[in-house]
Amino acid sequence: MGTTQLETVPEPKYWHLKTVLSEALDSEFAVGEILPNERELAARFGVARATLRQALEQLELEGRLQRRRGVGTTVAPPRVGVDVGSESGPHTWPGAPGDAWHTEDHACVAAPSTVAQLLDVDTEAPVHAVRRSRMTGGQQVASETLYVPAATVPAVPTDEQGTEGAGGTLHPTARARTVLRALHQCELGGQDRTVELGSARADDARRLDRLPGAPVLLVTTRYLVDGRTAAVSLATYRADTCRLSFSDGDAMSLMAS
Structure with a gap:
């Protein structure tokens, strides 16, 4: 059975986008601020909406974002x-x-x-x-x-x-x-x-x-x-x-x- 060299595996596009989005959250948005909708974000970063959703889901999992009914996606406060x-x-x-x-x-x-x-x-x-x-x-x-x-x-x-x-x-x-x-x-x-x-x-x-x-x-x-x-x-x-x-x-x- 062959082995996979991890350093040769390209970084998934959504994971790179997650890093870019995280930096944007730090520099452009305040806690509680509502993010633009998916269409605007996808156009800004030049990615498909499916890729954007993967990145947003990862940031939510990491506690950086919150999705709220009737509000949208907001920047999350630090975890308690x-x-x-x-x-x-x-x-x-x-x-x-x-x-x-x-x-x-x-x-x-x-x-x-x-x-x-x-x-x-x-x-x-x-x-x-x-x-x-x-x-x-x-x-x-x-x-x-x-x-x-x-x-x-x-x-x-x-x-x-x-x-x-x-x-x-x-x-x-x-x-x-x-x-x-x-x-x-x-x-x-x-x-x-x-x-x-x-x-x-x-x-x-x-x-x-x-x-x-x-x-x-x-x-x-x-x-x-x-x-x-x-x-x-x-x-x-x-x-x-x-x-x-x-x-x-x-x-x-x-x-x-």
């Missing part, structure tokens, strides 16, 4: 550091003191197939889904769904009825907090995380004010009790604004998307 680990330490449940997340609502759903495998539950079995969001500098930078099977919190019925008695129901936010409080009664044995690059799904894109398909960082956290997975968190972070860090002692691995 976001600590993925809990301020209370690596052996705490979601919702513990120091948790930076805001609890939004609750639903009983069938877990996605990948989550069902991690939880070792049937794909049709209802699980608690607690949705939370995270703000930094007044901007939502992440959304999360925490999946908790009924076996982990047996005191919280998956049926919406009966939680207040006499047929009453709890508000979704209150019910979400009930699930979190029940989790805190379990002895957490540890947690592990994986991080991968992905694309924003429609629901997450709407919550994060992104366009569907925009680059995001996907953090999957398994919470362990007695060696089994007791809950799974799927968190989506904005790749254009976030620089993730991990508290000391947090277990973490990186996965290629």
Whole structure:
């Protein structure tokens, strides 16, 4: 099998254009300024629009640009550091003191197939889904769904009825907090995380004010009790604004998307 001499491989046109655009961003545009439309940019740099889009997507991935609904492509501010680990330490449940997340609502759903495998539950079995969001500098930078099977919190019925008695129901936010409080009664044995690059799904894109398909960082956290997975968190972070860090002692691995 022959070998490829990397120094002889020409630089892709979009990659060279990315460098040129990056220099233009530094010298001609301010943070928050809207870039000209694709047609104007393609004409200015003498490239096809497909090549321009590749360069813009790369700059967005690197956090230099942001695409916003109804606004266009703007120059992004510097990425903010976001600590993925809990301020209370690596052996705490979601919702513990120091948790930076805001609890939004609750639903009983069938877990996605990948989550069902991690939880070792049937794909049709209802699980608690607690949705939370995270703000930094007044901007939502992440959304999360925490999946908790009924076996982990047996005191919280998956049926919406009966939680207040006499047929009453709890508000979704209150019910979400009930699930979190029940989790805190379990002895957490540890947690592990994986991080991968992905694309924003429609629901997450709407919550994060992104366009569907925009680059995001996907953090999957398994919470362990007695060696089994007791809950799974799927968190989506904005790749254009976030620089993730991990508290000391947090277990973490990186996965290629």
